[in-house]
Amino acid sequence: MELSIISEDKPFSHVKLSGRLDTAGVDFVETSFVAATAEGGKPAVVDMSEVDFMGSMGIRMLVAAAKKLAGQGEKLVLLNPHEFVDETMKNADLYMLIPVAYSEEEAVTLLGLG
Amino acid sequence: MGGANLSFSIPNSLEEVTPACCRIETFLNEHDAHPRVVYCTQLVFEELATNIIRHAFSDDQRHEISIGVMLDNDSVRMTVEDDGDAFDPDSWQPDSPGSLEEAELGGRGLLLVRRMSDDFSINRESDRNVCRVKITVPAENKEQ
Numbered sequence: 228m229e230l231s232i233i234s235e236d237k238p239f240s241h242v243k244l245s246g247r248l249d250t251a252g253v254d255f256v257e258t259s260f261v262a263a264t265a266e267g268g269k270p271a272v273v274d275m276s277e278v279d280f281m282g283s284m285g286i287r288m289l290v291a292a293a294k295k296l297a298g299q300g301e302k303l304v305l306l307n308p309h310e311f312v313d314e315t316m317k318n319a320d321l322y323m324l325i326p327v328a329y330s331e332e333e334a335v336t337l338l339g340l341g
Numbered sequence: 342m343g344g345a346n347l348s349f350s351i352p353n354s355l356e357e358v359t360p361a362c363c364r365i366e367t368f369l370n371e372h373d374a375h376p377r378v379v380y381c382t383q384l385v386f387e388e389l390a391t392n393i394i395r396h397a398f399s400d401d402q403r404h405e406i407s408i409g410v411m412l413d414n415d416s417v418r419m420t421v422e423d424d425g426d427a428f429d430p431d432s433w434q435p436d437s438p439g440s441l442e443e444a445e446l447g448g449r450g451l452l453l454v455r456r457m458s459d460d461f462s463i464n465r466e467s468d469r470n471v472c473r474v475k476i477t478v479p480a481e482n483k484e485q
Contacts (some may be wrong), residue, residue: 249387251359256353280380282387283450297441317447318456320437339447 228252240267244278248285267294276307347410375478388450397425416477
C-alpha cells in the first residue's frame, strides 16, 4: 500500500492510494493518509484508480477522514475507483456518504471549488 | 475453467490474513476464475478471517483457522472453520447511515460478506464455527 502526494499547490489536498487497502494496508498507510487529508486544513481528493482491493478496514479509514473533514466544513471526494472497489463502497451503504468522481474536473465541482 | 480445490490453514494472527488472501488470489487466477469472483472471494475471506481473529477467541492461545476453496465453472464455494466461541450472524444487523455524521466507523465487514456473496451461512458443528459461502459470476458479467 502506498500513498503519493499528487500536488500541494491546489486549493485541495490531492493524494493517490495504490495497492491493497486491506487490514495490513490500512495499518501501513493510515497515519500518513490522515495527515495528508483530514489534517490538511482543506478539502481532499483521493485518487483510487490504483487501489485494486478494498475491505471494510479501508472503508473505515476513508470514512474516518471524511468525518473529520466534515467537522471542519470540508469534503473528501474519491476519484476513479476500480469497478469492484466501487461495488464494495456501494455494498457497504457508504457510497452516497462519500462523493465519487470520475474526472478531476468533476471532483473539483463536487468539492464546490469549480 | 474446470474444478479445482485449495485447502490450507492459518494461525489466529492478523499478519497471516493478507498472505492467505494472496494465496487464494493466486490459486483462483491460475485456474482462470472470473475477476469479480477472484475479488469477492478475497474480500469475503478477509472479512471473515479478520472477524474470527479479533472476536472468536477468549483466550491467548494459538488456534488454527481452516480454509477450503472449491472452484467449479462459474462459482467458488469457500469454507472457513474455527474453534472459537459460537457466533450467530443474525444477532448483528448494521444500520444504514443517513449521513456522514451518523455513520459508524466500523462494523461493515459482515454486511459486505452478505452482499458480495450469493449464499452465506455459519453453523455450529462439533464445537466449531463452520462458515460456508458461495460466490458466482453475475449473468451480466459472464461475457468478460
